[in-house]
Amino acid sequence: MRLIDFFVLCVVVQGAVGIGIGWPWRTSDTQQRLGNEPPSGWHDPADGGGRMLDYTTIHYGEPLNVIISGNSHPSVLTHEGLHKYAKSIGFSEECLGLHIGDLHGADLGDGEGRKDEQFLARQHYFPIWGTCWESLAGGNHFRAWQQKDTKAWFLAVSKEKYLGDHHQIIDDGYNIGRDYLVSRALRRGARIEWREDLLEPGNEGINHGIAQD
Structure with a gap:
């Protein structure tokens, strides 16, 4: 799995720095390879009994394919800060603050076991009710959990x-969504690094049977 992991040094994203995993862009696109060991600021959930898939159903999950490092600016590591950062890269809260559908769980190996998603953000197409359009027409979105x-x-x-297709994931939708979010973060000055050692590529255990790399 090409997992993206990046540092955000401040909520004003012009000052952002970041890291990521398995990425197709050039190194000049403000990426930085930091070596084979995970950078401090996060750890592999599997080390604490968790996993890099969420719990979408009893048997299947969706890949946790982006990490915002705990070495980021403290303000982005708060719930309010994550909401602000999401807005700065083109995402926002759900339409009218309403959630429709099941909550996903995740176990981040931090001793808290499986916990429900703490934030769901949708692509913000335009300034007023932009996420309402995403709820209807589809688009990019992410769920977030914090490693304690x-x-x-x-x-x-x-x-x-x-909506008419019940918000099923599009073909290659995990890779496409990840790449979209990181491209937005890069435009705002994030630096990313990639890792390919946290989840095997393919569709084993993946919701909808959609492969990820």
Whole structure:
């Protein structure tokens, strides 16, 4: 799995720095390889009995394919700060603050076991009711959970179909959603690093049977 992990040094994203995992862009696109060991600021959930998939159903999950490191600026490691950062890269809270559908769980190996998503953000197409359009027409969205012992945010990012298709994930939607979010973060000055050692590529255990790399 190409997992993106990045540092955000401040909520004003012009001052952001970041890291990521398995990425197709050039190193000049403000990426930085930091070596084979995970950078401090997060740890592999599997080390504490968790996993890099959320719990979408009893048997299947969606990949946690973006990490915002706990070494980021303290303000982005708060719930309010994550909401502000999401807005700065083109995402926002759900339409009218309403959630329709099941909550996903995740176990980040931090001693808290499986916990429900703490934030769901949808692509904000335009300034007024932009996420309402995403709820109808489909688009990019992410769920977020915070790793208690590192304060890192683990995101499950994907692109979904329109409401009439019950928000099913589009073909290659996990990779497409991840790439969209990180491209937005890069434009705002994030630096990313990629890792490919946290989840095997393919569709084993993945919701909808959609492969990820």
